[in-house]
Amino acid sequence: MNDKKVVGEKAVEYVKDGMVVGLGTGSTVFHTISKLGKLVEEGLSIKGIPTSKQTEKLAKEVGIPLVMFNEIEQIDLAIDGADEVDDDFNLIKGGGGALLREKIIAKAAKSFIVIADPHKRVNKLGAFPLPVEVVPFGFEMTMKHIQDLGCSPHLRQNNGIPFLTDNGNYIFDCHFPKISQPGELEKNLNLIPGVVENGLFVGMADKVITLNREKTIIINGRV
Structure with missing residues (x-):
């Protein structure tokens, strides 16, 4: 099946x-x-x-x-x-x-x-790395701010170059140990300048x- x-x-x-x-x-x-x-x-x-x-x-x-x-x-x-x-x-x-x-x-x-x-x-979200969509401008600094929330962000790549979304943005795949308060994390990520949206629904x-x-x-x- x-x-x-x-x-x-x-x-x-x-x-x-x-x-x-x-x-x-x-x-x-x-x-x-x-x-x-x-x-x-x-x-x-x-x-x-x-x-x-x-x-x-x-x-x-x-x-x-x-x-x-x-x-x-x-x-x-x-x-x-x-x-x-x-x-x-x-x-x-x-x-x-x-x-x-x-x-x-x-x-x-x-x-x-x-x-x-x-x-x-x-039972708890977080084993799958959380995608965060960011604008390309200043993405290195955006990554540092995301990292401050307690994760290890990795720039998604395709054949050695940054993956581009349909909107022309980059994605960081963010490894959090666990996500115990997804609502709070969703808001905090979206408060970071350069973050367009994150994959917490x-x-x-x-x-x-x-x-x-x-x-x-x-x-x-x-x-």
């Missing part, structure tokens, strides 16, 4: 005719978008708003009509993956480099569904779809 395919396709059940849907980025949501493309071909009427150029390309390939923010009043539902999910539904995202657009869309959505294969579930997920050890689908939601 492909865990990512199972949870990715399960999320599609929450998509209804006429919705504006935020389309996430990554290997799990790939299956969501592929399934939605098949349903659109069969008559489902939706509009998608992508979180990355990669997702935009995939959505066009499978036939999902896309819109821009200036064409819509709201996003009804956003579906995206995560690199880590804790017991309070807090997330680390940004392993694929799309964290800023992902957070903009998740915040704008009436409902935000997270799809995650079982090994993404953790605190209190944003409304539902998390995953599997248990027996490979049964589990859907947890906020009360």
Whole structure:
């Protein structure tokens, strides 16, 4: 069984005719978008708003009509993956480099569904290095300020040169020993000049779809 395919396709059940849907980025949501493309071909009427150029390309390939923010009043539902999910539904995202657009869309959505294969579930965030998006200007100084918060930041690179996000920014992958207060860390990171956004998504997920050890689908939601 492909865990990512199972949870990715399960999320599609929450998509209804006429919705504006935020389309996430990554290997799990790939299956969501592929399934939605098949349903659109069969008559489902939706509009998608992508979180990355990669997702935009995939959505066009499978036939999902896309819109821009200036064409819509709201996003009804956003579906995206995560690199880590804790017991309070807090997330680390940004392993694929799309964290800023992902957070903009998740915040704008009436409902935000997270799809995650079982090994993404953790008791405490922090085993996965936290991505922090920064502007290139003065990034060396920005790194020092991030480091002062108690982590070891590493500039993400691609073939020996700094990785660039879709927004033309850099990413630091930050290794914290543990993240016991994700809400406080999220705010402190975003107070640093040069930091554009960080990959902590605190209190944003409304539902998390995953599997248990027996490979049964589990859907947890906020009360």
